[in-house]
Amino acid sequence: MSADRPIVLSVAGLDPCGGAGVLADIKTFEQHQVTGFAISTANTIQTENKFYEIEWTNLSFVIRSIETMFLSYKISVVKIGIVPSVHYLNRILSTIKLLSPSTKVVWDPVLKSTSEFEFIKIEDYPVLDKILSKIDLITPNYNEIEILFPCFFINKLWQQNKIPTSILLKGGHNISESGTDRLFLKNEVIDLLPSEKNCFEKHGSGCVLSSAIASNLALDQTLHEACLNAKTYIEKYLSSTSTLIGYHYVQ
Numbered sequence: 001m002s003a004d005r006p007i008v009l010s011v012a013g014l015d016p017c018g019g020a021g022v023l024a025d026i027k028t029f030e031q032h033q034v035t036g037f038a039i040s041t042a043n044t045i046q047t048e049n050k051f052y053e054i055e056w057t058n059l060s061f062v063i064r065s066i067e068t069m070f071l072s073y074k075i076s077v078v079k080i081g082i083v084p085s086v087h088y089l090n091r092i093l094s095t096i097k098l099l100s101p102s103t104k105v106v107w108d109p110v111l112k113s114t115s116e117f118e119f120i121k122i123e124d125y126p127v128l129d130k131i132l133s134k135i136d137l138i139t140p141n142y143n144e145i146e147i148l149f150p151c152f153f154i155n156k157l158w159q160q161n162k163i164p165t166s167i168l169l170k171g172g173h174n175i176s177e178s179g180t181d182r183l184f185l186k187n188e189v190i191d192l193l194p195s196e197k198n199c200f201e202k203h204g205s206g207c208v209l210s211s212a213i214a215s216n217l218a219l220d221q222t223l224h225e226a227c228l229n230a231k232t233y234i235e236k237y238l239s240s241t242s243t244l245i246g247y248h249y250v251q
Contacts, residue, residue: 012081
């Protein structure tokens with residue numbers, strides 16, 4: 001294995017069509033010239049158009065897989081995708097932080113599929129806040145942010161120092177400012193504006209964006225730089241085809 005490339009681990013679901021989940025993450029890692037590892041949290045039956053079925057991976061198997069990878073390799077960043085429960089997510093995070101406290105974590109909180117299949121239901125918000133404090137960045141869209149943080153916009157929670165992690169709020173579902181992402185850091189909110197590229201909707205675009213950010217963090221970019229450069233990457237991906245699955249490339 002090349003000593004020049006940092007290692008990034010995806011802990012996410014397996015999408016057989018490769019548009020989302022660990023397959024999309026691995027494609028993105030390779031394009032960013034980082035070494036990509038993957039542990040599957042679920043097997044799914046789906047296409048880019050429709051979600052059919054899911055089988056979750058037993059948590060103990062996932063934990064043993066994480067332990068094996070961390071005891072064998074130095075992993076710079078972990079990207080987490082779909083999980084079936086807050087408890088499942090917490091066990092993953094606790095294991096990572098126990099084995100390697102310096103490893104950064106990005107969570108793409110995919111709460112529902114586009115066909116409204118619910119992957120995870122948020123019920124215990126005080127516990128969720130403690131869990132989020134173990135994560136360096138989450139990448140929700142406008143629908144997901146209101147589930148994770150009820151009244152996020154009405155109460156301007158980011159101004160009250162009540163957000164336990166950094167947030168990249170994706171702008172794809174923002175009707176008034178489509179394509180404008182917002183990076184909420186501890187004491188700053190940064191707008192990431194869209195380019196003039198002609199972008200098309202893609203299956204799994206959130207997976208690609210979050211894994212691009214994870215790759216950039218592994219390459220020692222700041223959180224702002226990582227998100228800005230990942231936005232450039234995802235726009236190239238979104239504009240690569242007019243279909244729901246695109247082509248991966250950086251140049």
